[in-house]
Amino acid sequence: MDQHEPSPDEQAAEIPHDLPQPAVGRLSLYFRELQRLLDSEVNSVNSQQLGRLVDVSPAVVRRDLSALGTIGRRGVGYDIRTLIDRIGAVMGSGVQWKVVLVGVGSLGNALLRYRGFERLGFELSAAFDSAPDRVGTIAGGVAVSDAAEMEQVLTERPAELAILAVPAQQAGETGERLMKCGIQGILNFAPTTLRLPSNVAVINVDLASELQRLAFSVQSHR
Amino acid sequence: MDQHEPSPDEQAAEIPHDLPQPAVGRLSLYFRELQRLLDSEVNSVNSQQLGRLVDVSPAVVRRDLSALGTIGRRGVGYDIRTLIDRIGAVMGSGVQWKVVLVGVGSLGNALLRYRGFERLGFELSAAFDSAPDRVGTIAGGVAVSDAAEMEQVLTERPAELAILAVPAQQAGETGERLMKCGIQGILNFAPTTLRLPSNVAVINVDLASELQRLAFSVQSHR
DNA sequence: TAATGTGAAACCGTTCACAGCT
């Protein structure tokens, strides 16, 4: 994939770590849409167009983008390449994140096969499961190792992030182990709230809960 | 948009239409943990204990629960059965939601197999795909129908909710079709923001974006 | 002229602190 090398003095631009949490999520969505626009050979947008693509107001878009020490052109809009570079830098694209996955059930399997991680700089470097019939298989191009060897494998080939797709019952313990292996962030799909010391970042995604939120939304919508 | 009639002592046992969005998500998590507690034959909690289980402050728990017109006992805490009934009612448990899934790729497949929906009152009533080699198969106990027959199947066996797990490119069009089939809410896993008329509820879940948020969190954490 | 960038106001949810029940 093509990188645009930043001009020398563009390099110095800082990463604001005073970025509002909601803004982070939106930046990720802008990034996705901007790449799509660039693929369509569009190379400029304004805040209204970009806002429509991710369903937020133009004012929010401008506020979010201006937090990056920005580079829009008044009267014109934003250069897409610039935005992609800038958002990418802030979101940690450019770092090749190594990600391990634990729990190769059907969900874990799907996540190993999921196209859409590597484009963002994530590399699934290992997968673990404790079921003997899964160990030794290959899923999504990644070999499945025995979960008992997690510590060993992660010592040899360290990773920064982990995706947890084990049953709820095992999530807590597995999270602890990952932490001890030097994992710095966990994306948790187990239906339980993972709580770890604050030096490990955790994002919980509960699929059933999302569906329940949707149901509430429908139900209250009348 | 919505009128608020100031009738004083209306339904104390009714569904609060004014529940903050973040609270809805948390209620769903409380619900999950409460069921777990009940399974362990615990039948009472206080706000601090419940808060620890989902990683929120006791004050938030109390505020959320009191929005349900509540029934805690001062000096004591909450009766778990009562909470489950009450939250369940608000979240639309008790309704048997019919859910169809569109897009039986690896993710769709995993979602069909995902245990954890039916406990909450969701029934996967149909699945659709357009690939000939998937049509006619059975995944997670659900027969996969031809996507071309979506309109017909949904006329015969209507559903309220849909899970979208198709490629981004097809998401928009599929969403439109589902809307015309009477679907009232869509849980969208396609990496694109689905925008539909406001009579259809949409929740977008972008897996790559979640991972990117995590990476940001780790990166900014030093 | 057209669209950004941004003070300032409005809004919303969280936190605080304590009165009120049990």
Add this chain to the structure above:
DNA sequence: AGCTGTGAACGGTTTCACATTA
């Protein structure tokens, strides 16, 4: 005595509106 329920203060995000700049 203990914990809930909640007014009031607080803090953070969004919205507004406009000065600014290409």
